[in-house]
Amino acid sequence: MTRALLELKDVHTHIGAYHILHGVDLTVPTAAVTMLLGRNGAGKTTTLRTVMSLWRASQGQVSFDGAPVGGPGTRVSAPDMARMGIAYVPENMGIFADLSVKENILLAARQAKNAGQLDTARLEWIFGFFPALKKFWLHPAGKLSGGQKQMLAVARAIIEPRRLLLVDEPSKGLAPAIVQNMIDAFIELKQASTTILLVEQNFNFARLVGDHVAVMDNGRVVHAGNMAQLAADDELQTRLLGLSLGSHQ
Known part of the structure; x- marks a missing residue:
């Protein structure tokens, strides 16, 4: 079985008075693309930000390459994460205008x-x-x-x-031709042994790029498995996501 580069175990995250993540368990295997899917508000972006220590996990543990990097009593800063070979592309892009x-x-x-x-x-x-x-x-x-x-x-x-890429909705706002270029780029990165955790609302993108998938709902991972198996199961897609991938190709 492929070794995990990133692991979250029973991770809870509070933002002010709001309890956003409710015990996230997530395994991201090395040199593969793991898709993080789910309805809006399921906790996907909060999960990425918790991994990067932009928001602190109030319970549980985040581990990178076997070493704890997040959780109560353990917090590696975002700059230190970058030095470890982790890159984060937020949904708001984070560029310098x-x-x-x-x-x-x-x-x-x-x-x-x-x-x-x-x-x-x-x-x-x-x-x-x-x-x-x-x-x-x-x-x-x-x-x-x-x-x-x-x-x-x-x-x-x-x-x-980079050893690990965390990317939040990379195809958002892109023309179809550039979406295909983005797909090709992630496939080549994977072939070069880059590990990628990818949040994406474009389900055809997810089907073409993903090796593994975790589906979130209400701050928890409610399904984890093979992306190809999820892509082939319309009933499971509808139950987990409220729609089928086939309707978005």
């Missing part, structure tokens, strides 16, 4: 002090998926379209090899 595309990428490339030190081959590989970033390389990121900002957010996360 006043900086150029080039400057945004350079900030994310920890090994490069200037653009000349960027990995040219990897940058061209990214441009192959997201050509708009090359076109607007010197433009302020704030002037990009919503879809282009989403491309930039993902590009920032993958400008250097």
Whole structure:
């Protein structure tokens, strides 16, 4: 059985007076894509933010590569997470609007002090998926379209090899052709042994990219298994998600 790179055991998260996660158990196997699915408000984004220590787990434990990184008495900071090889792409993209595309990428490339030190081959590989970033390389990121900002957010996360990617709805706002490019990018990252935990509302995207799946409802994981098996079972999809993948292809 594939070793887990990320594990959450009985994780609870409170945000102010609100109890959002109610004992999340989640296993993210190494060198594969795990889809985190569920209705709006199920707790998916809170799970990603809890892993990144942006919100503190009030109970349970988050472990990365066998070492505790989150939970009562254990909290690794988000910058330390980045140094461990974990990258997070939030739904709000988290780009720097006043900086150029080039400057945004350079900030994310920890090994490069200037653009000349960027990995040219990897940058061209990214441009192959997201050509708009090359076109607007010197433009302020704030002037990009919503879809282009989403491309930039993902590009920032993958400008250097990462051990784990946490990505919240990467296809949101993208044209169909760019969605396909995004799918191709994640497949190639997986083939390069990157572990990915991916929240996505585009169910065809989930079917094409995912190896494993966890479905959340009301702050808990209510189903975990093989993505292909879920994609082939319309009845299970409807019961867990309220609709079938086949109606969204």
